[in-house]
Amino acid sequence: MDYPLQLTVNGVAVKRIVEPQIRLLDFLREDLGLTGSKEGCGTGDCGACTVLIDDEPHHSCLTLAVEAEGAAVTTVEGLVTDDKLNEVQSAFVSAGATQCGICTPGFVVMATAYLRDNPNPTDDELRMGVAGNLCRCTGYDTIMTALHSVIDGKVELIEVAPEPQELVPEPEGEL
Amino acid sequence: MAKVVERPQEKTALRVANKPVSRIDGVENVTGATKFGADFSLPGMLWGAILRSPHAHARIRNIEYAKALEAPGVVTVATAADFAEDVVEPTSRPHNVFAGDFALFLGEPVAAIAAVTKEDAEAALELIEVDYEPLPHVLDPEDAMKPDAPAIRHGDGGDIDRTEMSFHSSVASSAEDLDESGNVSSQVQFSRGDIEEGLAEADVVKEGRFTAAMVHQTYLEPHAALAHYTPSGDMKMWVTSQGQFYVRDTVARLLKLPAHKVIVQGTAIGGGFGGKMTLLAPIPAILSKKARRPVKVVWSRSEELVAANPAPYSVIDVKIGAKRDGTLTALQGRVIMDTGAYPGSPMSTATMLLGSCYVFPNMELEGFEVLTNKVSVGAYRAPGAPNSAHAVENVMNWVAQALGMDPVEFRLRNAIKEGDRWPNGQPLPDVGGVEVLEAIKNHQVWNTPLEQGSNGKPRGRGMAIGCWSGGAGGSAATIKLEADGSFSVLVGTINLTGSTTSIAQVAAEELRVPLEYVSVHQGDTNEAPYGPVAGGSQVTYTVSLSAAAAAHEVLRQMKGIAAQRLGADVDDIEFDDGKMWAQGDPERYVTYRRISDEAVGSTNGPIIGTGHGKPARGNPGFAGTIADVEVDTETGLVTILNLVGVQDAGFAINPLSVEGQIQGGTIQGVGYALLEEIVYDEDGSVRNPGLLDYRLPTAADVPNVDTVIVEKHNPYGWKGTRIVGEPSIVPPGAAITSAISDALGIPLHNMPLTPERIVMALRDARSNGRSNGEPTS
Numbered sequence A: 001m002d003y004p005l006q007l008t009v010n011g012v013a014v015k016r017i018v019e020p021q022i023r024l025l026d027f028l029r030e031d032l033g034l035t036g037s038k039e040g041c042g043t044g045d046c047g048a049c050t051v052l053i054d055d056e057p058h059h060s061c062l063t064l065a066v067e068a069e070g071a072a073v074t075t076v077e078g079l080v081t082d083d084k085l086n087e088v089q090s091a092f093v094s095a096g097a098t099q100c101g102i103c104t105p106g107f108v109v110m111a112t113a114y115l116r117d118n119p120n121p122t123d124d125e126l127r128m129g130v131a132g133n134l135c136r137c138t139g140y141d142t143i144m145t146a147l148h149s150v151i152d153g154k155v156e157l158i159e160v161a162p163e164p165q166e167l168v169p170e171p172e173g174e175l
Numbered sequence B: 001m002a003k004v005v006e007r008p009q010e011k012t013a014l015r016v017a018n019k020p021v022s023r024i025d026g027v028e029n030v031t032g033a034t035k036f037g038a039d040f041s042l043p044g045m046l047w048g049a050i051l052r053s054p055h056a057h058a059r060i061r062n063i064e065y066a067k068a069l070e071a072p073g074v075v076t077v078a079t080a081a082d083f084a085e086d087v088v089e090p091t092s093r094p095h096n097v098f099a100g101d102f103a104l105f106l107g108e109p110v111a112a113i114a115a116v117t118k119e120d121a122e123a124a125l126e127l128i129e130v131d132y133e134p135l136p137h138v139l140d141p142e143d144a145m146k147p148d149a150p151a152i153r154h155g156d157g158g159d160i161d162r163t164e165m166s167f168h169s170s171v172a173s174s175a176e177d178l179d180e181s182g183n184v185s186s187q188v189q190f191s192r193g194d195i196e197e198g199l200a201e202a203d204v205v206k207e208g209r210f211t212a213a214m215v216h217q218t219y220l221e222p223h224a225a226l227a228h229y230t231p232s233g234d235m236k237m238w239v240t241s242q243g244q245f246y247v248r249d250t251v252a253r254l255l256k257l258p259a260h261k262v263i264v265q266g267t268a269i270g271g272g273f274g275g276k277m278t279l280l281a282p283i284p285a286i287l288s289k290k291a292r293r294p295v296k297v298v299w300s301r302s303e304e305l306v307a308a309n310p311a312p313y314s315v316i317d318v319k320i321g322a323k324r325d326g327t328l329t330a331l332q333g334r335v336i337m338d339t340g341a342y343p344g345s346p347m348s349t350a351t352m353l354l355g356s357c358y359v360f361p362n363m364e365l366e367g368f369e370v371l372t373n374k375v376s377v378g379a380y381r382a383p384g385a386p387n388s389a390h391a392v393e394n395v396m397n398w399v400a401q402a403l404g405m406d407p408v409e410f411r412l413r414n415a416i417k418e419g420d421r422w423p424n425g426q427p428l429p430d431v432g433g434v435e436v437l438e439a440i441k442n443h444q445v446w447n448t449p450l451e452q453g454s455n456g457k458p459r460g461r462g463m464a465i466g467c468w469s470g471g472a473g474g475s476a477a478t479i480k481l482e483a484d485g486s487f488s489v490l491v492g493t494i495n496l497t498g499s500t501t502s503i504a505q506v507a508a509e510e511l512r513v514p515l516e517y518v519s520v521h522q523g524d525t526n527e528a529p530y531g532p533v534a535g536g537s538q539v540t541y542t543v544s545l546s547a548a549a550a551a552h553e554v555l556r557q558m559k560g561i562a563a564q565r566l567g568a569d570v571d572d573i574e575f576d577d578g579k580m581w582a583q584g585d586p587e588r589y590v591t592y593r594r595i596s597d598e599a600v601g602s603t604n605g606p607i608i609g610t611g612h613g614k615p616a617r618g619n620p621g622f623a624g625t626i627a628d629v630e631v632d633t634e635t636g637l638v639t640i641l642n643l644v645g646v647q648d649a650g651f652a653i654n655p656l657s658v659e660g661q662i663q664g665g666t667i668q669g670v671g672y673a674l675l676e677e678i679v680y681d682e683d684g685s686v687r688n689p690g691l692l693d694y695r696l697p698t699a700a701d702v703p704n705v706d707t708v709i710v711e712k713h714n715p716y717g718w719k720g721t722r723i724v725g726e727p728s729i730v731p732p733g734a735a736i737t738s739a740i741s742d743a744l745g746i747p748l749h750n751m752p753l754t755p756e757r758i759v760m761a762l763r764d765a766r767s768n769g770r771s772n773g774e775p776t777s
C-alpha cells in the first residue's frame, strides 16, 4: 500500500508517494538523494543519522518516513544559511573536530539542537548531551573544544566556497 | 600541548609545514557533502544481500538457489562456484569470498543475491536452500591446541597469504612458520642469551598471564561497495577501503580480469583502523559481472560485528627479571593468539613486540597462532601491540614496585636505543623511546601526586609505553602546474587520517606557495600513480617523500623556463611566493602563472612532474600514556580522571592532525581497557552484534587527552617525519589497567576491565587474601 507523503525538507516542500514501511533515513538518502545523513548502526545507537523533525533531533533510522508527514525536516545539508556554515559547523572545521567525517553530520545536527536548548552547559552536561553520538576517530577531544568555543561565543562563521585570492600580480613590463 | 623537539634547524623558515591546519575537506564533512562508500549510486543499480552460515562449522553438501532466482526482483545469485578453483586460496580470507565445501565460522558468506531493491534481495535469501552437515566446533584457542581437539580446517594445503599483515609492519617477522600441524597455523620463536641464567641472576622476578578480548575496529561507516561491469568489460568500482590498489588487485585476480580493466575509485572512508580492506568488494563485483548491471552492497552493523575481521583475542604469559639496581636480566614470554577460522593474525608481531621497548640480555619468546571456529581476525591499529604492551607493561610496573623504583626511572634505565636490537635481531635506528619517557617524567600530571578523593572511592595511577614498527611502502605522486600558477597534486592513496591535508602542506612547502594554491586529488586506480594501503601509518610517511620529489621535478622544469626568460643560469634561480628570480635580483621576477603560460607553448610542453618515494626503512614510533583513575568498588565502575598521551611524531607536518591521531588512538585504548569485547555464545554466535551491547567509549565516558608531541628527528622521513597513526593505541590499555590495579591494590590481568570483572576480581582477592604482585586466577 502506497502512502502520499507531504513534508518540508530543508525548507523545500516535498510531495512523494512512499511505501509505509520505508525509513525516513532511506527516504532522505535514496528518494531525495540527501546522502548527508549517515547510517552507522540502524538501531538508534550511534547518532550518525540524526535529523531535526520540527526542530527536535531524531534518529532517522528509527523513524518511518510517514511519521514526518506535515513536518519540517532539517538535515545536515540544511544547516548552511547565506553561504555560511552555522556556528557548530564552523567550530568543527576550525577545531579539527572532523576526522573521517562519517559521524560529523549527525554530530553537528545533534549539537546544534542541544546547544540551542542548553546554551550554557557544564562540560559534564555537554558530554552527556551528546553521548548518543559516537565518534571513533577523534576521542571527542576536538569535538568538545569545538562545542565549548560555540558556548563561549568564540566562533567565526566560515564561508562556504569563498572567492579565491590572487597569488602574485604580474610584474609591470615584459621580462 | 608541550613539545620535546630534537631536530636540525631549518635553513628557511617553514611556510605551512609543522603548522596546525584544519582539514581541507573539513567544510565538505560538516555540510554532508563528502561522499562515502554507501553514498554512491548508479541508474539501474541493483542491491546485493549476503547469505551467511548459521553454523560455526559445517560441511556444505549442496546449495540450491533456483527458487531464489524466481523471487520478485531477483536478478542473480553468486556462490563459491562462480570463482575459478585456481584463484581461490582456502587459507586466505580475502581470496575465499564464499564458503566452499566447508563453512568455518558462523556468519561466513555462503551466497549473495542481487535484486532490484534491498528488501527483495534480503527476502530472497531465505529461498536459497543450503544442505549443511554441522561439524564439531571449537571456540577457545587453548582448547583448539589440545591434541584431541577437532580439526578447524580441512586439508587446505597451499601457502598462507599474509599480505594484509605485511602492510602494517615493515619489520620482517623473521620467524618462519615452524609448525603448521593441527590447529596451530603458525608458530614463532625468538631467543637471546640464556633465559635460565637471566632469571637466576635476577633479584626480582614477576610474572602474569594476561588476556585481551577480541575487539572490533568499529569504524562508524560499515563496509560498502558499488560495482559496475560495463559492456566494454570494464569493472568500475566505488569502494570504501584503505587500499584501492589492493581492492583492484584482489578483484582482478578473483574475476580473472586484467588489472587495467578493474578501475577502483576509493571513496571517502568513514574510518578503517586496519579493518577495512577488501572483504566486501569481490561480492558486488561478481554479482555485477553476472547481472551485467551495477550492484551495490552495504553491510549492516551486525554483519560488521559478526563477520568482518576484528582484532584477536590473546592469552599472553610474561615473566620479567631484574637486578636490585633496576637492570633487566630476562624476559620470557608466550603468546597464544586466536586467529579465528583463517590464518593471518598479528601473532608474530605481537610476540616480537614483547621485547621491543627495553634491552633484555636474555630472552625467550614464543608465539602460537591458533585456529578456531570464529570470525577470522585482521588488523586493528598497531595490530597485536596493545595485547603485548598490556602484558609486558603491567609486569614492568610490578617489578618496579617490588624494586621500590619509580616506574619511569626503571624504564629509562633499560630503554631501547639506536643500535640496540629487537628480538628478531634487527638493529634499531634512532627511536624516540627515551624522549617519550622523558616527556612523561617531566609532565605536570606525573609530577603532581594523586590525591585520594573524599568520596571513599580509591584512586590509582598507571603509566605505560609502547611502540609500533609501521610500514614503509613505496609510492608515487604527480604534480601539475596549472594556468594561474596554482598546483594540483594527484595521489593514489586513501585520505584515511587527513593525509590529503598533510600532502598539500608538503607540496605547498616545497613549491613555496600558500596552501590555498595546492589541491590534492585522489585519482582512481587508472588515473593515479600507485600508492600503498593506508595501513601501518605509512601514507604520510611515504607520500610526503614522493610529493616532495614531484615538487622538485616540477620546480626543475619551471626553473628552466624562468632562467631562459630572465637570461640567468638555472642554478641561480630562487623562488618563493609564486615567483622566480635570479639570485640577488628579486625585483625582476617571473610569476608561476607566466611560467605556466610559457611552458604550454614551449616544445617541452606543459609542466608536470612525477616523484617517487619510499622511506629507506621503517622507523618505529613510540608512545606513552599516564592514566589516573577512580574506582567504585561497589559497582566496579571506573572513572578516568586524567589521561596523558605522549608520542614521538618525528616531525609533525600537521600538529593538529597528529594531536587528533593521539587523542583518537588513546580513546580507542580506553575501549580496549574498559569496554569493548565481542562475546561469543557456545554455538559460535556473537552475543552482542550491535552498538548498544558492544560498547564504544562515548563523550561521557572519557576525559580530554592531554597530548604531548615529541619530535625526535627521523633521518628517513621528509624533514624528519615518522609514522603517526598507530602508536598511540598501544600503551593506554596497559596504563589504565595498571592504574586500576594501583587503586585496588590487586593485580589485574584481563582486558577489558568491565565493572563485572572488577567486582569479581575484588571478590576473588578478598576470599584469597592475595596481595599485590601475585597472580590471581
Ligand code: FES
Residues within 6 Å of the ligand: A038, A039, A040, A041, A042, A043, A044, A045, A046, A047, A048, A049, A050, A059, A060, A061, A062
Ligand atoms: S544509524 Fe541511526 S542511530 Fe546509528
Ligand code: FES
Residues within 6 Å of the ligand: A097, A098, A099, A100, A101, A102, A103, A104, A134, A135, A136, A137, A138, B220, B270, B271
Ligand atoms: S570523525 Fe570518524 S567517526 Fe567521528
